[in-house]
Amino acid sequence: MTTASNTQSTLVTKEGKSLKEAITQANKAARNRALLLVMPLLIFLILTFVMPIIYMLIQAASNEEIPNYLPNTVEAIASWDESQSANGLPDEAVYAAMHKDLVAGRENRTIGKAAGVINRSVPGTRGQLIKSAKKAKKMEPPFKEALIADNPKWAELPFWRFIQRESGAFTINYFLKAVDRAYDKEGNIVQAKESNRVYLKIFLRTIIMSILITGMCVLLAYPVAYLLSISSVKKANLLMILVLLPFWTSLLVRTSAWMVLLGQQGVINETLIAIGLIDDSSRLSLIYNATGTFIAMVHILLPFMILPLYSVMKTINPSYLRAATSMGSHPFRAWWKVYFPLTLPGMAAGVILVFILAIGYYITPALLGGAEGIFISNLIADNMKGTTANFKIAMALASILLIGVLLLYWVFNKLVGVDRLKFG
Amino acid sequence: MTTPTTVHGDKTDYLVRFENVQKSYDGDTLVVKNLNLNVAKGEFVTMLGPSGSGKTTCLMMLAGFEPATNGEIYLKDRPINDVPPHKRGIGMVFQNYALFPHMTVAENLGFPLETRKMAKSEVKEKVQRALDMVELSQFGGRRPAQLSGGQQQRVAVARALVFDPELVLMDEPLGALDKNLREQMQYEIKHLHEKLGLTVVYVTHDQTEALTMSNRIAVFDDGIIQQLASPEDLYEKPDNAFVAGFIGENNTLKGVVESVEGDNCTVDIDGTKVQALAVNIAGQGKPTTLSLRPERLYIRPEAGKCPNIVSGKVLEQIYLGDHIRIRFDLLGNDEFIVKVKNAPGSDHLTVGEMVDLGWETEDCRALDAS
Incomplete structure (x- = not known):
């Protein structure tokens, strides 16, 4: 049976068209009609089922806050490699970008929100950001020294690690939380604190x-x-x-x-x-x-x-x-x-x-x-x-x-x- | 021609005995009224009858799937009413084969052997032998669904035989096959029976099937065995009107017994006197049914050749190749069929003409009035 159909696959119609093509064409009208019949349900399902699920998946992984609030820093910190620099800290360019973002953030009144988001993951950084933002306008370059002089916390690695990690458009942060995992100060994924494991x-x-x-x-x-x-x-x-x-x-x-x-x-x-x-x-x-x-x-x-x-x-x-x-x-x-x-x-x-x-x-x-x-x-x-x-x-x-x-x-x-x- | 394997004398010669068996499902009606049937070892007995005649019920009682309401069934002189089906050791072929769809053919055949805790090598060997027997040696690895109807049928037969049962029951096993295959399988089963010396109890409603295969046929109707005889006797010498009508083609004429002369009798059919063999009549003055086979009638017999000559009107002629069926209106029966061989010199009749029909007295059997 199967061998018979295999040899027939090369058959052609009288006009020399491939038989398979001819069948496809002959059944086209019926197929289109069938498609038309299921179309309303298909549209309904796409709108009410598929789209929300895609939205959900994107939402769960998307990361707008840091890239939105600190656009310059996010761009500058991409090339930072902790093991390349002397004390591990980012170079002046990153600090300059951060300075720029702080100034802009203060003007747009978004710095508070940014501080909130960062503070949730790196505790104790809210004050650092808000206070430095207040003084940022008066700071002179080099901003690395200026910021560290203003608050020694600017020389702490976990903060920068966090900024770099969360600078992409997507994050696995929420997925980690959902399976009771978190980053430690070195940026490794570890089990969450016992009280947070639910x-x-x-x-x-x-x-x-x-x-x-x-x-x-x-x-x-x-x-x-x-x-x-x-x-x-x-x-x-x-x-x-x-x-x-x-x-x-x-x-x-x-x-x-x-x-x-x-x-x-x-x-x-x-x-x-x-x-x-x-x-x-x-x-x-x-x-x-x-x-x-x-x-x-x-x-x-x-x-x-x-x-x-x-x-x-x-x-x-x-x-x-x-x-x-x-x-x-x-x-x-x-x-x-x-x-x-x-x-x-x-x-x-x-x-x-x-x-x-x-x-x-x-x-x-x-x-x-x-x-x-x-x-x-x-x-x-x-x-x-x-x-x-x-x-x-x-x-x-x-x-x-x-x-x-x-x-x-x-x-x-x-x-x-x-x-x-x-x-x- | 088959010879009836009737075994005489001792009851112990019989493999199966039904003694006064009755069966009722609802307590109101008897499906099997009073069954007495013996099956000798090596015999092929067919239970033949229309649906609802009780034949399948009898088979199910023998297999153990239905309890007998009354009476006793013996298998080799052992009463088996209280023996559960799995301990009876009877092979069975079911109507729709009942091949296990989730097992391969070989696994199906191995099932009864593994149940008996047979060694794996022995199972394999027996399965292969059974497959060879039904000429399906290459099909052991297939699933039943991948086989044709005839192949499935053969597997079902092989499965019923693989554990060498003393008795094999077959419940309309060929019902699902088309005509050609059915005929072929009839011969195959018949040959297996002869070759292996099996004892078979076979149930069918198809008389051709019964005539082809059986040593003896029990014709069932209304829960009673109407006649138990060899195929020839059943056809040539039916005991009553039901058997005459059920087996083969048959013409009936209704009349009243006028007088009885030894083995013969004279029957009056609306004034016409007919000589008949007195087989099963109630006596003088009682109604009777005359049975005449269509092939035992002569058209335009020479004067004095037949004791009975009656004139009938030709209503219809059907050409069937090797023979011609002619429908007559004879003595008030307008379904009176005569079969004429399509041989050189056969008379050609025209529809509407009056033709003399003749027959021998012994071919005209006077039966019960029914």
Whole structure:
């Protein structure tokens, strides 16, 4: 078959045109029509999905402040090489450029902002910049000596290292922060101070919780999907409605329902006390912790596991199992060797659906997770609003999450093959 | 011609015995009413019948996938009602082959052997032998989906035979194949049966298939075996109107028994008297169905050649190459078919003309009224 088509690839039409070209031309109208049909959605997606993501990625890495506030210094410091000069300090040209920027900054009233940005990374430099800017106009060249004379801090290397590092249009500063890393005084990337380490822990928790939730969903969904697949149409439909019921209820309502159930004074605790299994002093903490997030998310994500499993199981011919047992295989072995492998495409689809949904989940961890049950999405949200907001860190966190998910998807594709998945 | 392998005497000669087996799914109706069937070792028995006649249910009870509601099934004199299917040691070929799609052909064939914890080298050897047997030696590494329907069919047969079961069940295995391939596979299965001395219980609704392959055929209808006989007997000597109608082409005439004379009887069909072989009649004055094979009728017989000569009107002629089918209106049946060999000297008839038809008394079987 393949060899036949290979030899035909050199065929030409009567007019001598290549056959492939002729086919392309003949199908052009149909292809254009199809393109026209998907165009509205395509435009919509580009505007509302692709562009914001690109914007986010750029924002997370872009660096406007230093190049904007100190344009001359940024230009001059590019050629500075610490190991080339005697005491490591930049030469006069850089100091002159800085002087120029200080004068300009004072006039434009931007020096305060620049000082703020630099001070965040190199503490104690705010005063140095603002005060020197005030006197800058009266300074005489050489500015290196003049500035150092004004404030000895101008001879400190970390400051210059910072300026040089952050002079490009892009920075990895926010990404470093998002994975609890920072520059030390020598400009090396090191772990952040213990008190500042938050994100990596939550990233890790998000991944572990998502794995646990996905695993639980597989365990719970498999028998349900199997039951669905072997039930009569009437029964299967009723069961399917029960499975889909959560989809038809608002996410918020469902989450609130779990609050009622799981709370300290909730239905579960009260019932357990009433039947004497626990006493009043040892109420279970099922909510505002990882347990609460786990229980509610398993419930919410379960249908995403059941549906692809069910759709695959429904297509498995029951005679496979009969054939296996007729050949002398114990029913369990028959199931394990024949039925189970055939459900893997559905299970893999369910796993990737649930895992990717779980890893970016926001509302349930926010409402039920308390302090130790929150996910990375909650930190992203925290960084986008309120007094402690740092939009850039939010963007960096979101970008890492996105890239991480894409990476997982790629690994998954390598391992399982996405074309083999059956979503429904 | 096949000779029926009827084994007489001791019950122990039979590999399979159904004794008074009944089956009901819902408790209201019996799908299998009262089945008594013996299958001798080395025999090819076909359960033939229309869909819903209970034949597949019988096979499933034998395989162990359906429990018998009542009665007992014996395999080599061992009652097997309580033996789970995987311990029965019966090979089975399924309707849609049931080849495991995630395994290669060789893995499919190796499955029953690995289940039996056979050594790897032995498995390999047996698999290769089975592949050779069905002439698929080069296909061990392929997936079932990469094979044609006929090849899949052969793999399914090989898989049912690879662990040397005493009994092989086949559930309409050729149903999904096209006509030519089906005929070819019929011969292949028949030859395997003869070569390996297999005992086969085969289920089909295709009478040609049953006639081609079987030693004996059990014709099922309505949960009952209507007749159990060799292919020749089934065609030549049907016991009742259902079998006569189900096996081969058949003309029926409805009448009333006027008198019985020994093996023969006289039947009155709206005033016309006809001589027939009394096979299955209720008695004098009772309605009966006469069965006449289309190829056993003579057109314009010489006077005195046949005991029965009746005139009929030619309604239609269909040219079929080796023979011609002529549709008559005879004694009130306007679907009366006569097959005439397309031989030199055959009469040519014209539509609308009245023609005498004649037949022998023993070719006209008086059966139940149905």
